[in-house]
Amino acid sequence: MYIHAVSHYLPEQIVGNEHFTQLNGLSSDWIIERTGIVERRKAAPGENTNTMTLEVVRKLQEKVDLSTIDLIVGATYTPYDTIVSLAHEAQHYLGIPDIPVISVSTACSSLLNAIELVEGYFALNKASRALVIVAEHNTLYYNEQDTVSGHLWGDGAAALLITKERQSDADFAIKSLLTGGAAHTPKATTGVMMKPADGGVTMPHGRDVFINACQYMPKASLQAIERCGLTLADVDYILPHQANLRISRNVMNTLGLPEEKLISNIQRYGNTGCAGCAIALSEQWDTFQKGQRIVITVFGGGYSYGAMLVEV
């Protein structure tokens, strides 16, 4: 299984930390110290997960032919429409009939959940060229006045073309992939929530989310590495879920890896949910060298986690 191409989209409007200073007195230094976030993007009126889907699909079309895709998997926890999902919006735009089209909602981990579903369709021989779209419109459902989490969230999207067979030397090979739910932990169902009709995005137990993210991402990363018969020394970069720079640094410390090996965009985009890692992968795509290995690891509310090792 290979990642053949990736694209991303970020709304134009930049919201700096001073916005939250004005709203509720949080200083920019405090936000940066606690989260690493300097600014984030906010979708314009009329933008949503379905319009951002069209942006990333069009950008992907500039790189690759999407006319022969045979599976679409969308992912978001901040949906514009749960019936006409982002995946169906993409199918409508592409005009490809009678292929499996599904949408998943598995919090910030769902980039890897979506790719694992693709892996299943490939194993069934029900598909061989999959379009995966990840999009979040956090600002549709957040409370910006919330001093606990209002300043964390950003909007953005990405799209990936994933193929069963290698298409070119430049493809990134997916060498191992695992996902898991961690909802058995005591505060998993109350740590961070997104209730569309009852308060939107809230994070009553941010500390518990933090602690579990710091435990699960290193653990899952090591599992993904070991399944390839490799060790940490064989890994060039760690790309963790972009939730908080302190979490990312904690993951690197736990793994005993230097910060040069950390890929991070939370400083500029905030927490863009399940889109964050894919946006970073898209931004960095051309900078990777042949033979390099990247571990993408995610953790999300619910809780859920995953890790994927890719080789350039």
Next chain:
Amino acid sequence: MYIHAVSHYLPEQIVGNEHFTQLNGLSSDWIIERTGIVERRKAAPGENTNTMTLEVVRKLQEKVDLSTIDLIVGATYTPYDTIVSLAHEAQHYLGIPDIPVISVSTACSSLLNAIELVEGYFALNKASRALVIVAEHNTLYYNEQDTVSGHLWGDGAAALLITKERQSDADFAIKSLLTGGAAHTPKATTGVMMKPADGGVTMPHGRDVFINACQYMPKASLQAIERCGLTLADVDYILPHQANLRISRNVMNTLGLPEEKLISNIQRYGNTGCAGCAIALSEQWDTFQKGQRIVITVFGGGYSYGAMLVEV
């Protein structure tokens, strides 16, 4: 792949057609003539897709041991929480760590989308005993004053234990399963929508939904039957998505099958979204005879469709 057990839950409150007569003048006869619906269930305050999930999981536990499940797939387009999904709620309740847990949102077709994801996990040898939960809380997002679709919706849930290997003689074998998106059709993205932050459930093009449902469900059913090397004569029952009794009868007419072979519960429960077919399967479970074959076929907004042939 086998369905080993199934359970269902319906909220206690019954809403008869007279409620809509009082609200907006629609007569019960008119509603019954147009939709077949006599009454539907409405979740109580405090009930939602996550609480209904716990109801069906507990009911399933009365029939089978769920302590060894290794995959949970939830499905809903009317979520209580898109981060703490119904699948994560189930994992939290069951207390089973480190298994894949995902949630899908693919409109009324997602019972079959969910089972196809299970099929993929089984093919990958990443799971062998899957809990599938389908739940809809339409009344959380509907506008009961809407004379086009307000009277259609009901709430309900179901859970299925699906296993890779046969567990008992009473298992229902899944002989073929297909799903597809039909979002390429002109009105697919505007026919029926569920925008949590922008109007909830609406159906501006009900006639287009009707027409496509009547085309896709027979077509998908025939494909599922042909893939087993069977013909319509080998099929004992058709269980279509419970959207409208006129659609169900139209499907039977198109297939040339008598109404005795139609399984229908829409009269009592309205359109319970992706839960409808599973609720009907659960209700009828003990009435099926060894060797009988049932085609479950679905159609949902977006659009999306599917068919599955099961053999008792």
